[in-house]
Amino acid sequence: MDGELVEENISIPEKKYEYLDHTADVQLHAWGKDLKEAFEQCAMAMFGYMTTIESVELKEVREIHAEGDDMESLLFHFLDEFLFIFSCEPYFIIRVVEITKFDTENFKIDAVGYGEEFDLQKHPQGTEVKAITYSAMQIHEELDKSEVYVIIDI
Amino acid sequence: MDGELVEENISIPEKKYEYLDHTADVQLHAWGKDLKEAFEQCAMAMFGYMTTIESVELKEVREIHAEGDDMESLLFHFLDEFLFIFSCEPYFIIRVVEITKFDTENFKIDAVGYGEEFDLQKHPQGTEVKAITYSAMQIHEELDKSEVYVIIDI
Numbered sequence: 001m002d003g004e005l006v007e008e009n010i011s012i013p014e015k016k017y018e019y020l021d022h023t024a025d026v027q028l029h030a031w032g033k034d035l036k037e038a039f040e041q042c043a044m045a046m047f048g049y050m051t052t053i054e055s056v057e058l059k060e061v062r063e064i065h066a067e068g069d070d071m072e073s074l075l076f077h078f079l080d081e082f083l084f085i086f087s088c089e090p091y092f093i094i095r096v097v098e099i100t101k102f103d104t105e106n107f108k109i110d111a112v113g114y115g116e117e118f119d120l121q122k123h124p125q126g127t128e129v130k131a132i133t134y135s136a137m138q139i140h141e142e143l144d145k146s147e148v149y150v151i152i153d154i
Numbered sequence: 155m156d157g158e159l160v161e162e163n164i165s166i167p168e169k170k171y172e173y174l175d176h177t178a179d180v181q182l183h184a185w186g187k188d189l190k191e192a193f194e195q196c197a198m199a200m201f202g203y204m205t206t207i208e209s210v211e212l213k214e215v216r217e218i219h220a221e222g223d224d225m226e227s228l229l230f231h232f233l234d235e236f237l238f239i240f241s242c243e244p245y246f247i248i249r250v251v252e253i254t255k256f257d258t259e260n261f262k263i264d265a266v267g268y269g270e271e272f273d274l275q276k277h278p279q280g281t282e283v284k285a286i287t288y289s290a291m292q293i294h295e296e297l298d299k300s301e302v303y304v305i306i307d308i
Contacts, residue, residue: 010212010250010268016191017184017199030171037170045171058164096164114164116163141277149174 013149025133031147035139036102038146039075039109043082043097046132046152047115050086051123056095061153068107071139075148078109079132086129091118127154178308179287185301189293190256190302192228192252193263197236197251200286200306205242205277210249213270222261225293229302232263233286240283245272281308 026049030041047053050135064081067073094113101110130153139148180203184195201207218235222228237245248267255264285307292303 004214012250013194013198015198015202016186016195017182017202019199019203020181020183021305022178022180024176026176027174028171029174032170040167041170044167044169045173048169048171049173060158096166151175 020070025135025151026127026154027136028150028152029147030150031145033145035104035141035146035148036099038103038139038148039078040097040111042075042148043079043111043113046079046082046129047086047094048099048126049152050126050154051118051128053091053095055109055123055124056093056115057093058114060092060114062092062094062113062115064109064111064113066109066111070107071104072134072137072147074104074107074109075137075139075150076132076134077153078111079150080114082111083129085113086118090098092116093118093123129152129154161242174229179305180281180291182306183301184304185186186280187299189225189258189300189302190253191294192302193232193256194251194253194265196302196304197233197265197267198249200233200236200242200283201215201251201304202280203308204207204280204283205272207249209277210247210269212249212263212268213244214268216246216248216269218263218265218267220263220265224261225258226288226291228258228261228263229291229293229304230288232265232285233304233306236267237283237286239252239267240272242257245271257297266283283308287294 027047032038066078094115096114099111131150135151182199186192220231248269250268253265287305289305
């Protein structure tokens with residue numbers, strides 16, 4: 001009975017449905033000549049998901065410190081510290097991340113981020129980053145290239 | 155060292171990152187006076203996620219048949235059959251779903267869907283539905299109200 005509709009008396013039923021629990025994630029893949037650069041790039045990838053990153057000027061600087069028990073938790077907390085900078089007023093969006101201390105013996109990082117206060121008039125709204133996750137996290141260090149994979153909840 | 159930036163010579167690093175594997179899902183919650191209506195509403199909820207459903211006219215009808223081994227797989231295949239109608243050319247978008255046979259003994263459904271060919275000029279693009287899932291599926295049948303929960307990949 002597929003085909004053209006001849007009946008004209010089909011009624012549109014009342015809506016008895018709703019949409020719940022939208023969840024989503026995206027995997028960041030970042031790399032560099034060493035692990036330090038791969039970490040910096042990963043943080044910049046996170047901010048790049050939040051807006052059109054080219055719209056961000058380098059007006060101010062913010063400093064973060066992160067510690068971990070291993071490289072995975074160090075990467076997690078490093079990103080989480082930067083996410084926190086964006087998460088509370090005045091929301092601060094970062095374009096350039098530089099790690100100033102990268103201690104892979106004691107799992108400590110000092111880093112700075114250059115950017116400016118987030119302004120919807122100036123910065124196109126990208127996607128909200130809700131959380132960093134450990135899910136399927138990968139950290140690969142090699143002689144001439146290192147890379148990391150991090151899944152973030154959006 | 156947080157604060158105004160005095161250095162003017164911070165360079166913007168080359169991008170060494172990419173975004174991979176965007177995944178997302180949404181949970182459909184649909185209900186009705188009985189399970190048959192809840193199933194119908196669930197299929198309409200799925201189509202309602204694909205476009206602004208009010209833009210869809212009832213021009214043609216499509217028929218589907220679904221079978222399962224239990225109510226969960228029956229619901230899965232029922233939705234999957236309707237998803238298939240949208241998934242191949244000519245893409246057909248459905249506004250009204252009516253189940254004409256609802257056999258919960260043998261787990262068989264016959265149903266029709268009223269709608270029209272999908273047309274981006276006419277139907278605002280919603281979100282692509284990639285797949286039905288069994289994840290956290292729930293089917294509740296009670297005397298005066300039944301409801302179902304289905305997570306779909308988008």
